Amino acid sequence: MDHPRPELFEFHGVSLTHYFTDNWENVQNFKARPDDIVVATYPKAGTTWVSYILDLLYFRQTHPERETTIPIYKRVPFLELSMPLEPSGTDKAGTLTTSPRIIKTHLPVQFIPKSFWEQNCKIVYCTRNAKDNVVSYFHFDRMENIQPEPGDWSSFLKRFKEGKMVFGSWFDHVCGWWEKKQTYSNIHYMFFEDLVEDTGREIKRLCSFLGLSTSEEEKEKIKGDVHFDVMKANRMTNLSDDDTLDFSVSQFLRKGKVGDWKNHFTVAQNEQFDELYKQKMKNTSLQFRTEI
Template sequence: MARLDVTETFHHISFPGHIHTQDSLKCALHFQFQDSDTVIATYPKSGTTWMQEIVTLVKNRGDPQLSKTVPNWARAPWLEQHYSAKVLEATQGHRIITTHLPYNLLASALQGSKAKVIYVARNPKDVVVSYYHFHKMAKFLPEPNSFDEFLGSFLEGSVSYGSWFDHVKGWTSQTGVLANVLYISYEEMWLDLQGSMERISSFLQCPLVGEELTNSLRHCSFSSMRDNAMVNYTLIPKEIMDHSKGKFMRKGKIGDWRNTFTEEQIGLFDTVYSYQMQDCPLTFMWECPPESCGGGGGGQASGDQDRALSSNT
């Protein structure tokens, strides 16, 4: 199933036709979640692969066997992609399911389910830079022109998988409403991987101790994932993902957006961000000074926080 130049439009959102069909997207909306399922929900380029690796290691008590022998798309398949139905039907026991779908499309399927949901969000400035570079290598996504043009499409929400703002607001609005939902940011994971791992494993009721935690931390480090063919997408043919144009595991840093954005682009982004996120009930790590971050209302992305984050890279 090539369909590299096909785009599927579903509920006014664009999806790459290489891995999505109308049928697969419709099936996702009516999926029967099991109470033992773990669902990883993200907007693209927000730490999806990292969380797949973390959950795999947690579920296997730090044993890297599965993460080194089975591709991540097979052990944590994307719910809405065309191949997932067969994979999930063949999966025994606890299932790890990944999705890029917005909450409003999955709300009905999740209602009444005890499946555990982990939502990962990332500074959208880092997201858009990573997404831009991913478009350069992924043959199933439109070839981007300038970063300035891509940024405009991102802010409009006209890129594949839709608006980052709608996606994040939709899922995080369920914090404290839906049972069994854990929200975590890419930045939290980057700044304190051990604390994040302990939090995630506790949420999944698989608390790690001793060597279980040590092994998990080692095998989900950026360098370990970058060199793991089951994670870095080097198994994908060049015709679909051209690694000569960039690496899937590119940098993994936080605050790296400053190496791409111009001052004019920062101003535009902050204006749109402030408007779009004004009614968001959460404060994100990239919005506030390090000493005060931890709760309250939304707000404009803070340059001070980004500089603080960037200084740790």
Template sequence: MARLDVTETFHHISFPGHIHTQDSLNYALHFKFQDRDTVIATYPKSGTTWMQEVVTLVKNRGDPQLSKTVPNWARAPWLEQYYSEKVLGATQGPRIITTHLPYNLLASALQGSKAKVIYVARNPKDVVVSYYHFHKMAKFLPEPNSFDEFLDGFLEGTVSYGSWFDHVKGWTRQAEVLANVLYISYEEMWLDLRGSMEKISAFLQCPLVGEELTSSLRHCSFSSMRDNTMVNYTLVPQEIMDHSKGKFMRKGKIGDWRNTFTEDQICFFDTVYSQQMQGCPLTFLWECPEEEEE
């Protein structure tokens, strides 16, 4: 299924046609979640791959065998992508399911389910820079042209997967009121991976002890994931993801946006952000603490 130049529009949101169809998107909206499912929900480039690795290791008590032998898209498939019905239908036991869909589209399917949902959000300045670079290498996404143009689309919510603002606000509101939804930030994981993994494992009722935790931390470090072919997407053919134009796991740092944004872009972004997030209690860490005064 190539369809590299196809864009699917679903509920006024654009999705890359290479991995989505109208049927697969409708399948997601009517999916029958099981109470033992774990759902990882994110906006793109917000720590999805990292959380897939964390949950895989937690569920396997720190044993890295699955992480080293099965691609992440097979062990934690995207609910809305065209292959998921076949993969999820064949999965026995508790499932790990990934989604980039906004909450409003999955609300009906999740209603009444005891499935545990982990929502990961990242500061949007780093998200937009990472997403821009991903567009350069992913041939199933539109050519991004200039960063200035891409930033406009991101702030307007016209990029693939829609508005970051709507996505984050929609999911985090559920985390405030539902016990089976956990919100954690990318920055929290970066600054305290051990504490984050303990928090996640407790939420999943799989608390890790001793070597289980040590092994999990070792195998979900950025360097370990960057070198793991089951995680770093180097298994994806060159005609679909051009690895000569960049790495899927590029830097992963907090505050790298400063190397891309101009002062005018910072002002423009901050104005839109303050308007869109008015009344929202979420706060984000925009730079690493040790770098704030540089």
């Protein structure tokens, strides 16, 4: 199906496209359940990775058939996505038969439906250093036809620095969620770089946060199945059947590395970015690694 690339517009102070605002009222009025688990990220910060880990932790033992029959985006619906001729993200989340429901979102913290806070739901927020994040976002927007035209690398980087991206400013997003974590104890704030460095350790931390008593053997098996190369080859996680993606341009799961930004940023771009970064992050205790 042909999906026209949308225009970016300002929505309550955040850049979005109609694919994420068309169903706004239903998103805001979404009825959370106390055992819902939210995977929240800025785009291209490990969303599919974390979603898959959580799905395996909860359902591999009880619903093994899901592994080979249901793509991850159907197991973990995208709350705010609204596409013509398809059930909306809220509809998909509302009809999930699994318990807990695992639901993903890219919304900045101020847009999260209030019922998630009222029900004291557990939220896993995964974040990624800004330089690798913008590179990944650039390659994604080149292949994703329901995203605005990315333009060339330098104009894309400029837009990223200005926060004129779908879901707004990276700086606002990661800092907003970090601040919320200081007052809301049910947020597990994790880093893409830590996942790359030691996936097993991060799975253990997730189990601890979620109160799961997953066996060591099972955790080890999950660690193998969520390895980047394994997920890249897995039709249930590589989104190869998504007709909005143009795989002749890029892969959905492209590199999954820390430090690929060095292959994209010029020396001047890097210096300018560091300058902006210092200024934008000066009031937060949040720390990132751009290499491991």
